[in-house]
Amino acid sequence: MLRTRRGLFDVLAGRSSTAGAAAMFAARGHEAYVAELQAQGRTAGPPLPPGVNEIRISSNENPLGPGQKVLDSIVRKFPEAGRYPFNSSPADSQLLAAIAAHHQVKPENVVLGAGSQEILKSAVRAFTSPDRALVTALPTFENPTSTAKGLGHPVKEVPLDSAFRLDVDGMIAAAPGAGLVFFNNPNNPTATVHGAKTVTDFVQRVRKEAPDVAILIDEAYHEYVTDPSYQTAVPLALETPNVLVARTFSKAYGMAGMRIGYAIARSETIKQLARYKMPYNISVFGVAAALAALGDPAHIEAEQKRNTEVLRFTQKVLEDLDFKCTASQGNFLFVDLKRPAQDFRDACAKHGVMVGRDFPPFEKTHSRISIGTMQEMKKAAEVFRTVLKPPTTSGR
Amino acid sequence: MALTRRNFVQTVGLGTAGALTASFIGSRGRENFIWSALEPTLHAVDPGMIVISSNENPMGPGAKVIAAIQSAFGADGGRPGRYSGGARDLIDALAKKHGVKPENIVLGCGSTQILRSVTHVFTAKDKPLVATIPTYEECADYATLMGNQVVGVPLDSEFKPDLDRLADASQGAGLVFYCNPSNPSSTFAGARATRDFIAKLNSQSPGTTILVDEAYFHYVTDPDHETFIPMAVQNPRVIVARTFSKAYGMAGLRIGYAVGHAETIKQLASWDAGSGTSSLNVLAMAGAIAAVEQDDAFITTERARNAAVREFSMKWFNDRGMKPTDSQANFMFVNIGRPVREFRDACRKKNVVVARDFPPFEKTHCRIAFGTMDEMQKAVKVFGEVLGKSAAAAA
Numbered sequence: 001m002l003r004t005r006r007g008l009f010d011v012l013a014g015r016s017s018t019a020g021a022a023a024m025f026a027a028r029g030h031e032a033y034v035a036e037l038q039a040q041g042r043t044a045g046p047p048l049p050p051g052v053n054e055i056r057i058s059s060n061e062n063p064l065g066p067g068q069k070v071l072d073s074i075v076r077k078f079p080e081a082g083r084y085p086f087n088s089s090p091a092d093s094q095l096l097a098a099i100a101a102h103h104q105v106k107p108e109n110v111v112l113g114a115g116s117q118e119i120l121k122s123a124v125r126a127f128t129s130p131d132r133a134l135v136t137a138l139p140t141f142e143n144p145t146s147t148a149k150g151l152g153h154p155v156k157e158v159p160l161d162s163a164f165r166l167d168v169d170g171m172i173a174a175a176p177g178a179g180l181v182f183f184n185n186p187n188n189p190t191a192t193v194h195g196a197k198t199v200t201d202f203v204q205r206v207r208k209e210a211p212d213v214a215i216l217i218d219e220a221y222h223e224y225v226t227d228p229s230y231q232t233a234v235p236l237a238l239e240t241p242n243v244l245v246a247r248t249f250s251k252a253y254g255m256a257g258m259r260i261g262y263a264i265a266r267s268e269t270i271k272q273l274a275r276y277k278m279p280y281n282i283s284v285f286g287v288a289a290a291l292a293a294l295g296d297p298a299h300i301e302a303e304q305k306r307n308t309e310v311l312r313f314t315q316k317v318l319e320d321l322d323f324k325c326t327a328s329q330g331n332f333l334f335v336d337l338k339r340p341a342q343d344f345r346d347a348c349a350k351h352g353v354m355v356g357r358d359f360p361p362f363e364k365t366h367s368r369i370s371i372g373t374m375q376e377m378k379k380a381a382e383v384f385r386t387v388l389k390p391p392t393t394s395g396r
Numbered sequence: 397m398a399l400t401r402r403n404f405v406q407t408v409g410l411g412t413a414g415a416l417t418a419s420f421i422g423s424r425g426r427e428n429f430i431w432s433a434l435e436p437t438l439h440a441v442d443p444g445m446i447v448i449s450s451n452e453n454p455m456g457p458g459a460k461v462i463a464a465i466q467s468a469f470g471a472d473g474g475r476p477g478r479y480s481g482g483a484r485d486l487i488d489a490l491a492k493k494h495g496v497k498p499e500n501i502v503l504g505c506g507s508t509q510i511l512r513s514v515t516h517v518f519t520a521k522d523k524p525l526v527a528t529i530p531t532y533e534e535c536a537d538y539a540t541l542m543g544n545q546v547v548g549v550p551l552d553s554e555f556k557p558d559l560d561r562l563a564d565a566s567q568g569a570g571l572v573f574y575c576n577p578s579n580p581s582s583t584f585a586g587a588r589a590t591r592d593f594i595a596k597l598n599s600q601s602p603g604t605t606i607l608v609d610e611a612y613f614h615y616v617t618d619p620d621h622e623t624f625i626p627m628a629v630q631n632p633r634v635i636v637a638r639t640f641s642k643a644y645g646m647a648g649l650r651i652g653y654a655v656g657h658a659e660t661i662k663q664l665a666s667w668d669a670g671s672g673t674s675s676l677n678v679l680a681m682a683g684a685i686a687a688v689e690q691d692d693a694f695i696t697t698e699r700a701r702n703a704a705v706r707e708f709s710m711k712w713f714n715d716r717g718m719k720p721t722d723s724q725a726n727f728m729f730v731n732i733g734r735p736v737r738e739f740r741d742a743c744r745k746k747n748v749v750v751a752r753d754f755p756p757f758e759k760t761h762c763r764i765a766f767g768t769m770d771e772m773q774k775a776v777k778v779f780g781e782v783l784g785k786s787a788a789a790a791a
Contacts, residue, residue, distance in 0.1 A: 087449070117675075255476055257476040276541075289476070
């Protein structure tokens with residue numbers, strides 16, 4: 001696979017060696033990490049010593065990226081880089097139709113987003129107001145929270161339950177009078193999931209207590225879930241007004257850099273969301289890549305298996321060190337390291353291992369660790385063992 | 397963009413134009429937004445067509461940009477799987493190019509996102525949007541969505557913006573959308589006239605912001621021509637929008653940006669910077685950096701190429717008594733003396749795709765983008781066949 005890809009890009013680039021690209025990739029990877037830190041108002045440590053490769057397990061990405069079919073599809077779009085997505089072949093309308101077919105719904109049940117983040121933003125813009133709050137969890141994916149706060153709309157953050165799951169009862173209690181409930185399932189950063197029955201009950205109770213409130217169920221990590229009690233809420237969204245499901249190509253599909261997500265709901269609910277859609281929000285590369293990805297389900301199955309295996313390995317490493325993880329159903333672990341996340345993060349960064357940022361209110365105890373490749377996680381495990389080892393009390 | 401937009405523009409057109417009330421647009425504009433979600437289904441173009449409907453650069457972005465995109469995949473093709481932190485690199489490259497500071501720039505998913513953000517931040521219930529009729533509709537669409545008033549000012553008899561009327565209509569407005577060269581009319585207001593207009597507006601209505609959309613900037617050949625970026629970084633009431641979708645040949649990659657005073661940019665960024673960054677794909681940003689850093693010859697060559705095709709295409713119509721407006725862009729607005737829809741449908745049957753209706757001129761004027769010279773030579777043959785004997789005879 002690697003060889004094939006290299007061959008492909010060598011041919012395209014008219015070069016016989018990938019050394020330059022490899023160096024550039026490594027360099028840009030670190031820059032990206034630094035930029036990420038800066039965006040959070042922090043600075044990165046000194047550059048890595050020579051010979052130490054960065055392992056980026058901070059952003060819940062698929063470390064392998066997209067499959068070969070996706071890469072090929074993007075390259076084939078180079079001649080159409082100058083065309084608007086609606087003028088390209090395939091056009092963005094074909095992606096919309098393919099996503100609809102994938103879920104056995106109609107195109108009017110789907111709206112595309114530049115990543116599911118655009119979907120989340122649009123939902124906050126469409127359904128909250130100065131009088132109608134966003135109900136969300138703490139901690140959870142914070143895009144809706146920051147969007148609502150930026151608009152000056154009230155936010156009710158409901159703490160998680162004792163198992164680090166979304167507090168269903170607490171969120172229902174907060175719903176009356178609100179505009180939107182954000183329900184991240186599995187929940188980022190805690191990786192916990194609620195089963196189908198709980199989600200259905202939750203939706204029905206919110207509908208009963210607060211029929212005007214929209215519910216956005218973010219299933220970004222859907223493809224990684226192995227818990228048999230879990231099911232997608234897409235059918236629920238199709239039969240229930242004001243319920244939306246968000247999905248993304250950024251996680252298991254390995255296309256975070258391509259910015260493609262979507263929402264599924266009843267057509268009248270989709271229309272409300274679509275008012276805020278940016279026109280032509282998916283690039284011609286994104287359109288082709290997502291279409292190719294939908295046509296390659298085997299790649300997703302393999303990715304789920306791969307992730308589960310590496311997740312179990314990593315969890316065991318941490319548990320053997322006596323640290324407890326939440327019940328992960330994502331491509332990341334939320335682990336009680338009994339120390340500030342910043343200390344752990346900084347210590348790992350010195351070894352080239354980049355783990356997740358602070359997640360208040362658990363920043364003094366818990367860290368989020370994304371699942372890289374097995375090779376990466378074996379190396380990361382050595383670093384974890386080193387930095388997590390109990391302080392020696394004996395003198396030299 | 398859309399049948400939806402066509403519907404919307406029909407409402408904006410009003411035949412007589414003039415001021416539009418929010419309620420008027422509201423009643424029909426809604427359909428527009430509802431349809432917007434579904435608009436792509438109405439618009440796919442078959443391969444093999446000559447597509448001169450969307451003011452794209454038919455040559456694409458050039459070898460250096462494509463090479464940069466190839467490199468951006470990473471050695472093992474894994475890079476598209478990673479979130480991008482590369483926005484700052486692109487902002488730095490643009491800042492260097494324009495001689496401004498990074499805090500003077502915010503990125504968007506095409507300039508479309510910039511237009512939306514500016515409209516969001518600078519219009520309100522009591523702060524209308526002012527724009528010419530017709531113009532590019534993004535700002536009007538969004539203001540309408542927000543329930544904010546849109547005031548339309550007709551073009552003058554040469555299809556240029558009527559700057560005195562525009563200034564008068566802008567008293568107390570929140571935002572003036574000033575697309576120069578103008579879309580769809582392709583006409584251009586000179587640098588001196590624009591400077592005077594802005595000075596007048598700043599003095600008459602100091603609370604009004606002016607968004608100068610320079611999407612077609614690189615195609616202008618009129619010597620009375622300059623960018624308003626230097627003014628924008630000094631003047632908090634002026635913002636310049638730019639895009640990679642036109643001369644840079646990257647419409648498919650969805651990158652645009654705004655340049656302005658640091659405080660203005662901060663206001664825009666606080667509304668939508670998150671998505672300004674997170675909307676942009678990693679391959680596109682790598683391409684955009686290469687586009688900015690490449691030799692100016694790329695743009696110079698593209699401007700000259702377009703100017704030659706423009707001269708050829710405008711002459712063809714002029715020779716047949718069909719007058720185009722004075723184009724300073726990569727498209728023209730030409731009086732074909734018949735409903736555009738009939739012309740468009742007939743051309744499409746012959747594999748040539750021209751633009752949608754632009755009310756209030758949909759009964760007479762067609763917007764035609766400039767493809768390659770080869771494409772236009774083929775296209776005018778089709779135009780000749782479609783427009784009938786008289787047109788063909790002069791050939």
